[in-house]
Amino acid sequence: MRDSVVRLSEVEICNFKNVRHGKIVFSNRRKEFRANVLGLYGQNGSGKTALIEALDLLKTLLQGKSVGMETVNYINVDADFATLKYGFHVHTPLGDYEAQYEFSLRKARGTSFHNIDTPDNPDEGLQKAEIFDECLSYSFTGEGVSARKSILIDTHTDEVFLPAAKYSLLIGGGKQEETDLLVAKKLAAATSCSFVFSKELLETVRGKKSQHGADDEFMRHLTLLENLAVYGNRELFVIKTRESGLISLHSLPLILKYEGERSSAFGTLYMTLHKPFDIPKESASLVKDIISGMNVVLQQIVPGLTIGMIEFGEHLTQQGTLAVSVQMVSHKNGKDIPLEYESEGIKKIISILQLLIVVYNEPSITVAVDELDSGIFEYLLGEVLRIISEKGKGQLIFTSHNLRPLETLDRGFIAFTTTNPDNRYIRMTNIKDSNNLRDFYYRDIMLGEQNEEVYKPTNNAEIALAFREAME
Secondary structure (H helix, E strand, C coil), X not given: CCCCEEEEEEEEEEEECCEEEEEEEXXXXXXXXXXXXXXXXXXXXXXXXXXXXXXXXXXHHXXXXXXXXXXXXXXXXXXCEEEEXXXXXXXXXXXXXXXXXXXXXXXXXXXECCECCECCECCCCEEEEEEEEEEEEEEEEECCEEEEEEEEEECCCCCCCECHHXXXXXXXXXXXHHHHHHHHHHHHHXXXXXXXXXXXXXXXXXXXXXXXXXXXXXXXXXXXXXHHHHHHHHHEEEECHHHHHHHHCCEEEEEEEEEXXXXXXXXEEEEEXXXXXXXXXXXXXXXXXXXXXXXXXXXXXXXXXXXXEEEEEEEECCCCCEEEEEEEEEEECCEEEEHHHCCHHHHHHHHHHHHHHHHHHCCCCEEEECCCCCCCCHHHHHHHHHHHHHHCCCEEEEECCCCCXXXXXXXXXXXXXXXXXXXXXXXXXXXXXXXCHHHHHHHHHHHCCCCCCCCCCCCHHHHHHHHHHCCC
């Protein structure tokens, strides 16, 4: 566990998918909890998945990777560009930061090997999303130091970045470095990457550390950049419905962040369920350790159930490395059966369980899950979320259609979508401590007592008529 803790404090979305504007503050303002949980509820098509996609986009950019070609379709059809803002609270040995990272997306022309733009066919170029106008700012409070919010890096300029004083401190006045970074900035735009978190910029700033020695201001800037980069690479996990869909295709994505005495790992291990699959020999003991830790919790969540890995022997791969052929099994009532034959809900729990364990135990981890309730028994879902919210340490963000958590979580952990695209996310108001939030939500769906409508009414008679007319 590292000394620093990074946590998302808020997200603001403009012209992204069906959200013209929406803002969510993640903290529970009613009570103090070590864990930070947010469940987002609402009608189908009302912006729940947009939040998860926005977090996935953040992770990609903090990693210095290119956003997918599909991202261009996330820009609202009525807008020229989308803007996303993310707030962070960053606790470090130097002090505490309140940071904000902002960027915009616009449509740009791109090409592929199969679809090359030519003068004869100017419209054949592919559309992609270009990242532009990035801005990273922060305020800082440390021992004997208090700095008001100011901009650290602003790419809205023909130069490398502004402000000039921050550029001088972080980069210096070298002409070659300026040229190299200008090229890197153009390359980031061309490849749909972040320039602020690009390898070129981060390595250039790191290279100046020896020159600045113990300069407090330089170290504050570098510490923030390093912590956000580590957070994106190792501590922010986004699980979209795509991962859940793989389970139906006989593949189990085991999403993990593991730190043991002998080794560590983070990322996703894709396990084939309908037949044995290969894993590197050196990874076999690591996977066993991860499964052993998961089983401690799994047999409490699903009484008597554990999972295991059967090894069928070693062999050389085409690359000349040693691999082990393995198959995943479940163990219950004294018998092993292939994990393939367990229910979708069991597989879903296994897929994300290791991350839930980490959320419970580590403060600097954020896990965002779209449709967390998919396939999971509602009572179990409510109890697991209650335990994490009351006794955990990390940050869990989820969307769900199952309303059981509204009865088990503190209402400060719950937000709702609205039918208003200009104000997509709200917290319920005028709720008494004696109110059941689930009943209160149902009542608001019917009576509309909030300032914003949370459900666009449907007419049962018209639905029934539509069913009949569809066959005529």
